[in-house]
Amino acid sequence: NKYREDVQLMKAMGLKYYRFSLSWPRLFPDGTRASGPNQPGVDYYNALINELLANDITPLVTLYHWDLPQALQESYGGWVNEALVQHFNDYANFVFQTFGDRVKYWITFNEPWVVCFLGYGTGGNAPGIQDESNSTYLCGHTILKAHAAAWHTYDSMYRASQQGQISITLNCDWPEPR
Helix, strand or coil, rough: CCCCHHHHHHHHHHHHEEEECCHHHHHHHCCCHHHHHCCCHHHHHHHHHHHHHHCCCEEEEEECCCCCCCCHHHHCCHHCCCCHHHHHHHHHHHHHHHHHHCEEEEEEEEEEHHHHHHHHCCCCCCCCCCCCCHHHHHHHHHHHHHHHHHHHHHHHCHHHHCCCCCEEEEECCCCCHH
């Protein structure tokens, strides 16, 4: 991996912030905290965060960017199952605890509409489910609950000591009349 060279390029460009996404399956290959973290994944993110900070670049970290652990898709059917709320919260709690001493800006989910509509509605994205009438809404409901759970975990357990912020990234279209 060439993250050190990448960070030097960012520094040369004058970047002050760098948004990147953690890979849930890289940290917890089966998606559950019970199986324990993948230490090489933890080490990689620690090294990246430390390199960014050493070069005066503030990390802005996204927890979920469309990469659900396959085991959770197979065991629960993915984001249509509310059991994922607790699994996501366990993962979020781990990353807040592990990286939150250095990360001050968190995004829980990147564009949940894309995950739910394209992944569980039209089937154009993973996991390829075509069920616009039901699964799209179940997915959205579960992701909003997972976001809320992670937000409350951060707020109640970490915000006071870590002094960070947490939110969600929503996408939108910008149509203009012709």
